[in-house]
């Protein structure tokens with residue numbers, strides 16, 4: 239059994255250190271003694287930063303309900319929200335970068351205008367994670383859920399297949415024989431396609447479907463561990479059955495494992511009607527907004543659209 243574990247069936251007590259948001263700088267670095275903080279700061283080229291950290295230690299062990307974890311994670315917007323989530327579930331589980339990763343990130347920092355340089359960092363143990371890394375992963379989750387929502391809408395006939403291009407995905411000009419596949423906002427999806435493949439007509443639907451499957455599977459379905467338990471039933475032919483209990487040592491896999499359930503069970507998804515949000519969320523009853531804050535913001539926008547940069551037609 240691993241040192242830390244998150245049960246994916248949810249009934250037993252999981253074991254992991256909870257975390258909270260704090261500021262780490264060169265001034266408190268030695269005093270706090272947080273492993274890996276220096277490596278992360280080096281990675282980001284900063285002397286000080288906001289981190290999610292397991293130091294100071296608060297508590298270990300908790301019963302967590304994995305169902306809904308992906309939705310909850312995708313809705314995090316503020317540092318306060320991230321802090322609350324980390325208080326409940328601990329760190330994501332991205333390894334402290336070694337020298338090779340530090341060099342890679344440093345190099346990529348100049349190539350990307352956003353935090354796409356976090357894409358390939360290995361999953362593993364760490365004592366702290368930069369808040370930028372959290373925001374990157376939250377955004378990734380929002381994008382994947384939006385892609386999922388678009389694919390449902392296309393299948394329902396509520397969205398045109400052609401809208402996938404540019405509204406959701408774009409193909410960048412080829413460099414060295416391959417093209418990067420980008421999200422609508424220009425950030426990298428983490429995938430590239432062969433230039434010659436892309437010269438033919440691009441099938442964006444196939445591209446989107448493949449991207450969704452790969453994204454969800456690469457984190458949510460790898461390195462999931464099992465512990466078998468025999469349950470005595472007294473019934474023939476064996477008199478017992480075997481149940482598998484699944485767990486993962488890393489929160490990020492638990493989150494993606496939940497996303498895998500969402501997608502494979504075809505769970506419905508809705509888009510928040512607040513024009514300033516439009517994030518995917520799981521609807522309860524007749525809910526139109528992803529949160530109370532969005533409900534209030536939408537109300538303010540409806541009252542005075544111009545003030546928020548919208549037209550009267552948009553809010554009708």
Ligand SMILES: [Zn+2]
Pocket residue numbers: 510511512515516517527528529532
């Ligand atoms: Zn919203």
